[in-house]
Amino acid sequence: MRAPYGLNILDNCLTCSVREEHLFCNLSIHAGQRLNEIKSTAVYPKGAMLFIEGQQPRGVFVLCAGKAKLSTSSREGKTIITKLSDSGDVLGLNSVISDRPYEVTAEMMEPGQANFIPRESLLQFLKEHGEVALRVAEQLSRNYYTAYEEIRTLGLATSPSEKFAKLLLSWSPKSASNDNGTQVKLTLTHEEIAEIIGTTRETVSRLFSEFKRKQLLQLKGSTLIIRNRPALEKIVQS
Protein backbone atom coordinates (compact mmCIF):
# COMPACT_ATOMS: atom_id res chain seq x y z
CA MET A 1 0.00 0.00 0.00
CA ARG A 2 1.47 3.32 -1.06
CA ALA A 3 0.76 6.71 0.37
CA PRO A 4 1.69 10.36 -0.19
CA TYR A 5 5.07 11.63 1.00
CA GLY A 6 6.72 8.34 0.17
CA LEU A 7 5.43 6.46 3.16
CA ASN A 8 4.07 2.97 3.48
CA ILE A 9 0.77 2.96 5.25
CA LEU A 10 0.43 0.83 8.36
CA ASP A 11 -3.18 -0.19 8.39
CA ASN A 12 -3.59 -2.64 11.20
CA CYS A 13 -2.67 -2.02 14.81
CA LEU A 14 -2.76 -5.70 15.59
CA THR A 15 0.25 -6.39 13.43
CA CYS A 16 2.08 -3.08 13.68
CA SER A 17 5.74 -3.36 14.54
CA VAL A 18 5.78 -0.55 17.11
CA ARG A 19 2.84 -1.86 19.05
CA GLU A 20 4.79 -4.02 21.45
CA GLU A 21 6.09 -1.41 23.83
CA HIS A 22 3.36 1.15 24.12
CA LEU A 23 0.14 2.21 25.72
CA PHE A 24 -2.44 0.38 23.68
CA CYS A 25 -0.37 -2.74 23.29
CA ASN A 26 -0.66 -6.21 24.68
CA LEU A 27 -4.32 -5.65 25.30
CA SER A 28 -6.64 -8.60 25.46
CA ILE A 29 -7.56 -9.79 21.98
CA HIS A 30 -11.06 -8.52 22.44
CA ALA A 31 -9.97 -5.06 23.54
CA GLY A 32 -7.36 -4.88 20.80
CA GLN A 33 -9.87 -5.66 18.10
CA ARG A 34 -12.34 -3.15 19.47
CA LEU A 35 -9.64 -0.49 19.48
CA ASN A 36 -8.72 -1.35 15.93
CA GLU A 37 -12.33 -0.72 14.97
CA ILE A 38 -12.68 2.75 16.44
CA LYS A 39 -9.41 4.15 15.15
CA SER A 40 -8.83 5.74 11.79
CA THR A 41 -5.49 6.45 10.21
CA ALA A 42 -4.07 9.32 8.23
CA VAL A 43 -0.80 10.41 6.67
CA TYR A 44 0.67 13.85 7.27
CA PRO A 45 3.29 16.00 5.54
CA LYS A 46 6.08 17.80 7.33
CA GLY A 47 4.72 20.83 9.12
CA ALA A 48 1.21 19.42 9.56
CA MET A 49 -0.48 20.31 12.81
CA LEU A 50 -2.19 17.37 14.50
CA PHE A 51 -3.79 19.78 16.94
CA ILE A 52 -3.28 23.27 18.23
CA GLU A 53 -2.96 24.63 21.74
CA GLY A 54 -6.30 25.85 23.02
CA GLN A 55 -8.51 23.73 20.76
CA GLN A 56 -11.19 21.57 22.32
CA PRO A 57 -9.91 17.99 22.28
CA ARG A 58 -11.29 15.97 19.37
CA GLY A 59 -9.44 12.80 20.26
CA VAL A 60 -6.00 11.24 20.70
CA PHE A 61 -3.36 10.59 18.07
CA VAL A 62 -1.12 7.56 18.15
CA LEU A 63 2.01 8.37 16.20
CA CYS A 64 2.82 5.42 13.93
CA ALA A 65 5.63 6.90 11.87
CA GLY A 66 7.52 10.18 11.86
CA LYS A 67 8.49 12.63 14.57
CA ALA A 68 6.43 15.46 16.04
CA LYS A 69 7.23 18.38 18.28
CA LEU A 70 4.99 19.61 21.06
CA SER A 71 5.15 23.29 21.86
CA THR A 72 3.38 26.06 23.68
CA SER A 73 3.50 29.77 22.95
CA SER A 74 2.83 33.04 24.68
CA ARG A 75 0.74 35.81 23.18
CA GLU A 76 3.87 37.77 22.37
CA GLY A 77 5.08 34.94 20.17
CA LYS A 78 7.69 33.35 22.38
CA THR A 79 7.59 29.58 21.95
CA ILE A 80 8.98 26.68 23.93
CA ILE A 81 9.19 23.12 22.72
CA THR A 82 8.26 20.84 25.57
CA LYS A 83 8.70 17.45 23.98
CA LEU A 84 9.88 15.69 20.86
CA SER A 85 7.67 12.71 20.12
CA ASP A 86 8.55 9.52 18.35
CA SER A 87 6.51 6.76 16.80
CA GLY A 88 4.53 4.92 19.43
CA ASP A 89 3.76 8.02 21.47
CA VAL A 90 0.17 8.89 22.27
CA LEU A 91 -0.60 12.58 21.84
CA GLY A 92 -3.46 14.55 23.32
CA LEU A 93 -4.35 11.96 25.94
CA ASN A 94 -4.42 14.34 28.88
CA SER A 95 -6.74 16.77 27.20
CA VAL A 96 -9.16 14.04 26.21
CA ILE A 97 -9.26 12.48 29.65
CA SER A 98 -9.71 15.76 31.52
CA ASP A 99 -11.81 17.34 28.77
CA ARG A 100 -9.77 20.51 28.69
CA PRO A 101 -8.29 22.25 25.66
CA TYR A 102 -5.09 20.85 24.21
CA GLU A 103 -2.31 22.39 26.29
CA VAL A 104 0.23 22.17 23.46
CA THR A 105 0.48 22.28 19.70
CA ALA A 106 1.58 19.08 17.94
CA GLU A 107 3.41 19.61 14.66
CA MET A 108 4.95 16.98 12.42
CA MET A 109 8.67 17.51 11.98
CA GLU A 110 8.83 15.06 9.10
CA PRO A 111 6.27 13.19 7.01
CA GLY A 112 4.49 10.57 9.07
CA GLN A 113 1.38 8.68 9.95
CA ALA A 114 -0.91 8.76 12.95
CA ASN A 115 -3.95 6.87 14.11
CA PHE A 116 -6.79 8.94 15.42
CA ILE A 117 -9.19 7.81 18.13
CA PRO A 118 -12.17 10.13 18.65
CA ARG A 119 -12.77 11.39 22.16
CA GLU A 120 -16.16 9.84 22.72
CA SER A 121 -15.16 6.46 21.37
CA LEU A 122 -12.09 6.36 23.58
CA LEU A 123 -13.96 7.30 26.74
CA GLN A 124 -16.61 4.72 25.97
CA PHE A 125 -13.90 2.15 25.32
CA LEU A 126 -12.25 2.92 28.64
CA LYS A 127 -15.52 2.55 30.49
CA GLU A 128 -16.03 -0.85 28.90
CA HIS A 129 -12.47 -1.91 29.58
CA GLY A 130 -11.62 -0.87 33.13
CA GLU A 131 -8.29 -2.67 32.99
CA VAL A 132 -7.15 -0.35 30.21
CA ALA A 133 -8.12 2.70 32.28
CA LEU A 134 -5.40 1.81 34.75
CA ARG A 135 -2.94 1.56 31.87
CA VAL A 136 -4.02 5.02 30.82
CA ALA A 137 -3.47 6.27 34.35
CA GLU A 138 0.04 4.85 34.25
CA GLN A 139 0.72 6.59 30.95
CA LEU A 140 -0.57 9.87 32.36
CA SER A 141 1.66 9.63 35.38
CA ARG A 142 4.62 8.98 33.09
CA ASN A 143 3.68 12.12 31.17
CA TYR A 144 3.57 13.93 34.48
CA TYR A 145 7.07 12.77 35.25
CA THR A 146 8.31 14.09 31.95
CA ALA A 147 6.64 17.41 32.70
CA TYR A 148 8.46 17.54 36.01
CA GLU A 149 11.77 16.94 34.29
CA GLU A 150 10.95 19.97 32.21
CA ILE A 151 10.07 22.01 35.29
CA ARG A 152 13.33 21.05 36.95
CA THR A 153 15.28 22.01 33.84
CA LEU A 154 13.54 25.33 33.41
CA GLY A 155 13.43 26.24 37.08
CA LEU A 156 16.65 24.86 38.51
CA ALA A 157 19.21 24.75 35.72
CA THR A 158 20.07 28.39 35.54
CA SER A 159 22.44 29.08 32.70
CA PRO A 160 21.89 28.32 29.01
CA SER A 161 25.14 26.38 28.89
CA GLU A 162 23.91 24.10 31.65
CA LYS A 163 20.66 23.41 29.82
CA PHE A 164 22.50 22.95 26.54
CA ALA A 165 24.87 20.42 28.07
CA LYS A 166 21.91 18.61 29.59
CA LEU A 167 20.22 18.42 26.21
CA LEU A 168 23.34 17.12 24.50
CA LEU A 169 23.68 14.38 27.10
CA SER A 170 20.05 13.41 26.66
CA TRP A 171 20.83 12.86 22.98
CA SER A 172 23.81 10.63 23.53
CA PRO A 173 23.04 7.36 25.26
CA LYS A 174 26.14 6.16 27.08
CA SER A 175 25.81 2.81 25.37
CA ALA A 176 26.15 4.01 21.78
CA SER A 177 29.58 5.49 22.31
CA ASN A 178 32.86 4.13 21.06
CA ASP A 179 36.29 5.50 21.84
CA ASN A 180 35.80 8.38 19.42
CA GLY A 181 32.72 9.58 21.28
CA THR A 182 29.01 9.33 20.57
CA GLN A 183 27.57 10.16 17.18
CA VAL A 184 24.15 11.73 16.84
CA LYS A 185 22.26 12.89 13.76
CA LEU A 186 21.38 16.51 14.29
CA THR A 187 17.94 17.23 12.89
CA LEU A 188 17.08 20.41 14.74
CA THR A 189 17.86 23.98 13.80
CA HIS A 190 19.54 26.29 16.28
CA GLU A 191 16.23 28.07 16.55
CA GLU A 192 14.48 24.87 17.64
CA ILE A 193 17.22 24.05 20.12
CA ALA A 194 16.79 27.53 21.52
CA GLU A 195 13.09 26.88 21.97
CA ILE A 196 13.85 23.69 23.84
CA ILE A 197 16.26 25.17 26.33
CA GLY A 198 14.53 28.51 26.59
CA THR A 199 17.08 30.88 25.12
CA THR A 200 17.76 32.64 21.83
CA ARG A 201 19.07 31.39 18.52
CA GLU A 202 22.19 33.51 18.85
CA THR A 203 23.04 32.09 22.24
CA VAL A 204 22.77 28.56 20.84
CA SER A 205 25.13 29.48 18.01
CA ARG A 206 27.61 30.84 20.54
CA LEU A 207 27.25 27.74 22.69
CA PHE A 208 28.10 25.54 19.73
CA SER A 209 31.17 27.67 19.04
CA GLU A 210 32.23 27.61 22.67
CA PHE A 211 31.76 23.86 23.07
CA LYS A 212 33.61 23.18 19.84
CA ARG A 213 36.46 25.40 20.97
CA LYS A 214 36.61 23.53 24.29
CA GLN A 215 36.65 20.22 22.38
CA LEU A 216 33.48 19.03 24.06
CA LEU A 217 31.89 18.29 20.72
CA GLN A 218 32.53 18.27 17.01
CA LEU A 219 30.42 18.63 13.89
CA LYS A 220 30.76 16.67 10.66
CA GLY A 221 28.05 17.87 8.35
CA SER A 222 24.87 17.23 10.27
CA THR A 223 26.48 14.62 12.49
CA LEU A 224 27.19 15.67 16.03
CA ILE A 225 29.97 13.94 17.90
CA ILE A 226 30.15 14.16 21.67
CA ARG A 227 33.87 14.32 22.42
CA ASN A 228 34.04 14.83 26.13
CA ARG A 229 31.13 13.39 27.99
CA PRO A 230 32.53 13.81 31.52
CA ALA A 231 33.09 17.50 30.94
CA LEU A 232 29.49 17.90 29.86
CA GLU A 233 28.31 16.02 32.92
CA LYS A 234 30.37 18.37 35.05
CA ILE A 235 28.67 21.39 33.49
CA VAL A 236 25.28 19.92 34.30
CA GLN A 237 26.06 19.07 37.92
CA SER A 238 22.49 19.03 39.12
Place this chain on the structure above:
Amino acid sequence: MRAPYGLNILDNCLTCSVREEHLFCNLSIHAGQRLNEIKSTAVYPKGAMLFIEGQQPRGVFVLCAGKAKLSTSSREGKTIITKLSDSGDVLGLNSVISDRPYEVTAEMMEPGQANFIPRESLLQFLKEHGEVALRVAEQLSRNYYTAYEEIRTLGLATSPSEKFAKLLLSWSPKSASNDNGTQVKLTLTHEEIAEIIGTTRETVSRLFSEFKRKQLLQLKGSTLIIRNRPALEKIVQS
Protein backbone atom coordinates in the same frame (compact mmCIF):
# COMPACT_ATOMS: atom_id res chain seq x y z
CA MET B 1 -11.38 13.77 69.92
CA ARG B 2 -8.34 15.89 70.65
CA ALA B 3 -4.99 15.75 69.00
CA PRO B 4 -1.56 17.38 69.28
CA TYR B 5 -1.02 20.86 67.81
CA GLY B 6 -4.53 21.95 68.81
CA LEU B 7 -6.28 20.10 65.99
CA ASN B 8 -9.47 18.11 66.03
CA ILE B 9 -8.98 14.74 64.42
CA LEU B 10 -11.21 13.84 61.50
CA ASP B 11 -11.55 10.11 61.75
CA ASN B 12 -14.06 9.04 59.16
CA CYS B 13 -13.82 9.81 55.46
CA LEU B 14 -17.48 9.01 54.95
CA THR B 15 -18.58 12.01 57.01
CA CYS B 16 -15.68 14.37 56.40
CA SER B 17 -16.67 17.87 55.36
CA VAL B 18 -14.07 18.24 52.60
CA ARG B 19 -14.97 14.98 50.92
CA GLU B 20 -17.58 16.33 48.59
CA GLU B 21 -15.40 17.90 45.94
CA HIS B 22 -12.42 15.66 45.64
CA LEU B 23 -10.89 12.59 44.16
CA PHE B 24 -12.09 9.85 46.48
CA CYS B 25 -15.52 11.35 46.95
CA ASN B 26 -18.95 10.34 45.84
CA LEU B 27 -17.78 6.82 45.38
CA SER B 28 -20.24 4.01 45.57
CA ILE B 29 -21.02 3.13 49.18
CA HIS B 30 -19.17 -0.13 48.82
CA ALA B 31 -16.03 1.50 47.42
CA GLY B 32 -16.15 4.29 49.99
CA GLN B 33 -16.29 1.86 52.87
CA ARG B 34 -13.46 -0.19 51.46
CA LEU B 35 -11.34 2.93 51.09
CA ASN B 36 -12.13 3.93 54.65
CA GLU B 37 -10.78 0.58 55.79
CA ILE B 38 -7.43 0.76 54.08
CA LYS B 39 -6.57 4.33 55.06
CA SER B 40 -4.91 5.40 58.27
CA THR B 41 -4.72 8.92 59.59
CA ALA B 42 -2.03 10.97 61.27
CA VAL B 43 -1.46 14.47 62.56
CA TYR B 44 1.62 16.48 61.62
CA PRO B 45 3.36 19.55 63.06
CA LYS B 46 4.52 22.49 61.00
CA GLY B 47 7.62 21.57 59.03
CA ALA B 48 6.83 17.85 58.91
CA MET B 49 7.82 16.11 55.71
CA LEU B 50 5.13 13.80 54.34
CA PHE B 51 7.63 12.51 51.83
CA ILE B 52 10.90 13.53 50.26
CA GLU B 53 11.96 13.84 46.65
CA GLY B 54 13.67 10.69 45.46
CA GLN B 55 12.15 8.29 48.00
CA GLN B 56 10.41 5.18 46.76
CA PRO B 57 6.67 5.79 46.99
CA ARG B 58 5.12 4.29 50.11
CA GLY B 59 1.61 5.48 49.36
CA VAL B 60 -0.57 8.53 48.85
CA PHE B 61 -1.52 11.19 51.35
CA VAL B 62 -4.92 12.85 51.37
CA LEU B 63 -4.57 16.20 53.07
CA CYS B 64 -7.47 16.63 55.49
CA ALA B 65 -6.39 19.81 57.27
CA GLY B 66 -3.51 22.24 56.94
CA LYS B 67 -1.44 23.43 54.01
CA ALA B 68 1.60 21.82 52.47
CA LYS B 69 4.18 22.97 49.98
CA LEU B 70 5.61 20.79 47.25
CA SER B 71 9.14 21.56 46.16
CA THR B 72 12.09 20.18 44.24
CA SER B 73 15.75 21.03 44.68
CA SER B 74 18.97 20.83 42.75
CA ARG B 75 22.16 19.40 44.19
CA GLU B 76 23.56 22.88 44.64
CA GLY B 77 20.72 23.73 46.97
CA LYS B 78 18.53 25.81 44.72
CA THR B 79 14.88 25.08 45.44
CA ILE B 80 11.65 25.78 43.62
CA ILE B 81 8.19 25.44 45.08
CA THR B 82 5.94 23.89 42.47
CA LYS B 83 2.63 23.85 44.28
CA LEU B 84 0.88 24.92 47.45
CA SER B 85 -1.59 22.26 48.53
CA ASP B 86 -4.78 22.68 50.48
CA SER B 87 -7.02 20.29 52.34
CA GLY B 88 -8.62 17.83 49.96
CA ASP B 89 -5.57 17.49 47.76
CA VAL B 90 -4.11 14.07 47.09
CA LEU B 91 -0.32 13.99 47.29
CA GLY B 92 2.03 11.43 45.85
CA LEU B 93 -0.51 9.90 43.48
CA ASN B 94 1.67 10.05 40.38
CA SER B 95 4.58 8.33 42.01
CA VAL B 96 2.41 5.54 43.33
CA ILE B 97 0.67 4.91 40.02
CA SER B 98 3.85 4.94 37.95
CA ASP B 99 5.96 3.36 40.69
CA ARG B 100 8.70 5.93 40.41
CA PRO B 101 10.35 7.92 43.21
CA TYR B 102 8.47 10.90 44.58
CA GLU B 103 9.34 13.75 42.23
CA VAL B 104 8.83 16.41 44.93
CA THR B 105 9.15 16.93 48.65
CA ALA B 106 5.92 17.56 50.58
CA GLU B 107 6.33 19.69 53.70
CA MET B 108 3.59 20.89 56.04
CA MET B 109 3.46 24.68 56.23
CA GLU B 110 1.20 24.59 59.28
CA PRO B 111 -0.02 21.88 61.63
CA GLY B 112 -2.41 19.53 59.88
CA GLN B 113 -3.74 16.08 59.30
CA ALA B 114 -3.46 13.63 56.44
CA ASN B 115 -4.82 10.23 55.59
CA PHE B 116 -2.36 7.72 54.31
CA ILE B 117 -3.20 4.97 51.83
CA PRO B 118 -0.41 2.42 51.32
CA ARG B 119 0.71 1.81 47.78
CA GLU B 120 -0.22 -1.84 47.53
CA SER B 121 -3.64 -1.36 49.05
CA LEU B 122 -4.44 1.46 46.68
CA LEU B 123 -3.35 -0.42 43.59
CA GLN B 124 -5.36 -3.44 44.70
CA PHE B 125 -8.35 -1.21 45.36
CA LEU B 126 -8.08 0.32 41.89
CA LYS B 127 -7.96 -3.09 40.26
CA GLU B 128 -11.11 -4.09 42.12
CA HIS B 129 -12.86 -0.83 41.29
CA GLY B 130 -12.21 -0.05 37.65
CA GLU B 131 -14.58 2.91 37.73
CA VAL B 132 -12.36 4.62 40.28
CA ALA B 133 -9.30 4.07 38.07
CA LEU B 134 -10.84 6.39 35.51
CA ARG B 135 -11.35 8.98 38.25
CA VAL B 136 -7.70 8.61 39.11
CA ALA B 137 -6.79 9.11 35.46
CA GLU B 138 -8.82 12.31 35.46
CA GLN B 139 -7.03 13.53 38.57
CA LEU B 140 -3.67 12.75 37.01
CA SER B 141 -4.51 14.68 33.90
CA ARG B 142 -5.52 17.64 36.06
CA ASN B 143 -2.15 17.41 37.79
CA TYR B 144 -0.58 17.38 34.37
CA TYR B 145 -2.39 20.54 33.48
CA THR B 146 -1.12 22.25 36.59
CA ALA B 147 2.39 21.13 35.71
CA TYR B 148 1.98 22.70 32.30
CA GLU B 149 0.88 25.96 33.85
CA GLU B 150 4.14 25.85 35.74
CA ILE B 151 6.10 25.13 32.58
CA ARG B 152 4.47 28.03 30.80
CA THR B 153 5.25 30.35 33.69
CA LEU B 154 8.85 29.27 33.97
CA GLY B 155 9.52 29.06 30.26
CA LEU B 156 7.49 31.87 28.76
CA ALA B 157 7.06 34.56 31.40
CA THR B 158 10.48 36.10 31.26
CA SER B 159 10.89 38.79 33.91
CA PRO B 160 10.50 38.34 37.65
CA SER B 161 8.02 41.21 37.76
CA GLU B 162 5.80 39.38 35.29
CA LYS B 163 5.87 36.21 37.34
CA PHE B 164 5.31 38.16 40.54
CA ALA B 165 2.27 39.93 39.10
CA LYS B 166 0.95 36.58 37.91
CA LEU B 167 1.33 35.13 41.39
CA LEU B 168 -0.41 38.07 43.03
CA LEU B 169 -3.34 37.71 40.65
CA SER B 170 -3.59 34.01 41.38
CA TRP B 171 -4.01 34.94 45.04
CA SER B 172 -6.79 37.43 44.52
CA PRO B 173 -9.97 35.95 43.14
CA LYS B 174 -11.88 38.63 41.25
CA SER B 175 -14.96 37.82 43.26
CA ALA B 176 -13.58 38.63 46.71
CA SER B 177 -12.79 42.22 45.88
CA ASN B 178 -14.65 45.27 47.08
CA ASP B 179 -14.03 48.86 45.99
CA ASN B 180 -10.93 49.05 48.17
CA GLY B 181 -9.32 46.13 46.36
CA THR B 182 -8.81 42.49 47.30
CA GLN B 183 -7.45 41.49 50.69
CA VAL B 184 -5.26 38.43 51.08
CA LYS B 185 -3.54 37.02 54.15
CA LEU B 186 0.13 36.78 53.36
CA THR B 187 1.59 33.63 54.89
CA LEU B 188 4.72 33.23 52.81
CA THR B 189 8.15 34.70 53.40
CA HIS B 190 9.90 36.59 50.64
CA GLU B 191 12.24 33.64 50.38
CA GLU B 192 9.34 31.28 49.69
CA ILE B 193 7.85 33.64 47.13
CA ALA B 194 11.23 33.75 45.45
CA GLU B 195 11.24 29.97 45.29
CA ILE B 196 7.84 30.02 43.65
CA ILE B 197 8.68 32.49 40.92
CA GLY B 198 12.26 31.36 40.49
CA THR B 199 14.21 34.38 41.60
CA THR B 200 16.06 35.62 44.69
CA ARG B 201 14.82 36.93 48.00
CA GLU B 202 16.29 40.35 47.29
CA THR B 203 14.47 40.67 44.01
CA VAL B 204 11.18 39.86 45.72
CA SER B 205 11.85 42.57 48.31
CA ARG B 206 12.53 45.05 45.55
CA LEU B 207 9.39 43.97 43.70
CA PHE B 208 7.30 44.62 46.79
CA SER B 209 8.85 48.06 47.10
CA GLU B 210 8.32 48.84 43.46
CA PHE B 211 4.72 47.66 43.38
CA LYS B 212 3.93 49.59 46.58
CA ARG B 213 5.48 52.70 45.09
CA LYS B 214 3.39 52.28 41.95
CA GLN B 215 0.27 51.86 44.12
CA LEU B 216 -0.40 48.40 42.75
CA LEU B 217 -0.59 46.94 46.21
CA GLN B 218 -0.46 47.84 49.88
CA LEU B 219 0.54 46.04 53.06
CA LYS B 220 -1.20 46.24 56.45
CA GLY B 221 0.69 43.95 58.77
CA SER B 222 0.50 40.61 57.11
CA THR B 223 -2.54 41.55 55.03
CA LEU B 224 -1.91 42.20 51.38
CA ILE B 225 -4.28 44.46 49.50
CA ILE B 226 -4.36 44.42 45.73
CA ARG B 227 -4.99 48.04 44.75
CA ASN B 228 -4.78 48.01 41.00
CA ARG B 229 -5.79 44.76 39.43
CA PRO B 230 -5.89 45.98 35.81
CA ALA B 231 -2.33 47.25 36.02
CA LEU B 232 -1.18 43.85 37.28
CA GLU B 233 -3.02 42.14 34.45
CA LYS B 234 -1.29 44.43 32.03
CA ILE B 235 2.12 43.43 33.41
CA VAL B 236 1.25 39.78 32.94
CA GLN B 237 0.02 40.06 29.34
CA SER B 238 0.69 36.48 28.30
Place this chain on the structure above:
DNA sequence: AAGGGCTTGTGACAGTAATCACACCCAAAA
Protein backbone atom coordinates in the same frame (compact mmCIF):
# COMPACT_ATOMS: atom_id res chain seq x y z
C1' DA C 1 25.19 29.60 -13.09
C1' DA C 2 22.38 32.52 -10.69
C1' DG C 3 18.98 33.75 -7.56
C1' DG C 4 16.21 33.48 -3.26
C1' DG C 5 15.14 31.84 1.25
C1' DC C 6 16.35 29.82 5.23
C1' DT C 7 20.01 29.07 8.44
C1' DT C 8 24.26 30.17 10.87
C1' DG C 9 28.34 32.99 12.92
C1' DT C 10 29.78 36.87 15.42
C1' DG C 11 30.46 41.70 16.88
C1' DA C 12 28.69 45.71 19.70
C1' DC C 13 25.77 47.27 23.16
C1' DA C 14 22.52 47.74 26.91
C1' DG C 15 19.69 46.28 30.64
C1' DT C 16 18.49 43.30 34.15
C1' DA C 17 18.85 40.55 37.87
C1' DA C 18 22.24 37.79 40.77
C1' DT C 19 25.55 38.49 44.25
C1' DC C 20 27.62 40.55 48.21
C1' DA C 21 27.26 43.46 52.01
C1' DC C 22 25.21 45.60 55.74
C1' DA C 23 21.64 47.87 58.56
C1' DC C 24 17.24 47.39 60.42
C1' DC C 25 13.06 45.36 62.42
C1' DC C 26 10.50 42.46 65.36
C1' DA C 27 9.27 38.74 68.25
C1' DA C 28 10.57 35.22 71.30
C1' DA C 29 13.86 33.66 74.63
C1' DA C 30 17.13 34.34 78.44
Place this chain on the structure above:
DNA sequence: TTTTGGGTGTGATTACTGTCACAAGCCCTT
Protein backbone atom coordinates in the same frame (compact mmCIF):
# COMPACT_ATOMS: atom_id res chain seq x y z
C1' DT D 1 16.10 44.38 79.91
C1' DT D 2 19.26 42.42 76.68
C1' DT D 3 20.15 38.98 73.38
C1' DT D 4 19.38 36.21 69.51
C1' DG D 5 17.84 34.91 65.08
C1' DG D 6 14.87 34.95 61.28
C1' DG D 7 13.05 37.95 58.18
C1' DT D 8 13.31 42.36 55.44
C1' DG D 9 15.05 46.79 52.80
C1' DT D 10 18.37 48.66 49.82
C1' DG D 11 22.90 50.15 47.85
C1' DA D 12 27.02 48.94 44.82
C1' DT D 13 28.95 45.99 41.60
C1' DT D 14 29.31 42.58 38.07
C1' DA D 15 28.32 39.26 34.77
C1' DC D 16 25.49 37.44 31.72
C1' DT D 17 22.45 37.11 28.04
C1' DG D 18 18.99 39.30 25.06
C1' DT D 19 18.73 42.39 21.22
C1' DC D 20 20.12 44.44 16.97
C1' DA D 21 22.81 44.30 12.97
C1' DC D 22 24.99 42.33 9.21
C1' DA D 23 27.83 39.04 6.61
C1' DA D 24 28.29 34.63 5.02
C1' DG D 25 26.89 29.83 4.22
C1' DC D 26 23.94 26.25 2.37
C1' DC D 27 20.45 24.08 -0.37
C1' DC D 28 16.82 24.00 -3.63
C1' DT D 29 14.72 25.86 -7.70
C1' DT D 30 14.85 28.11 -11.94
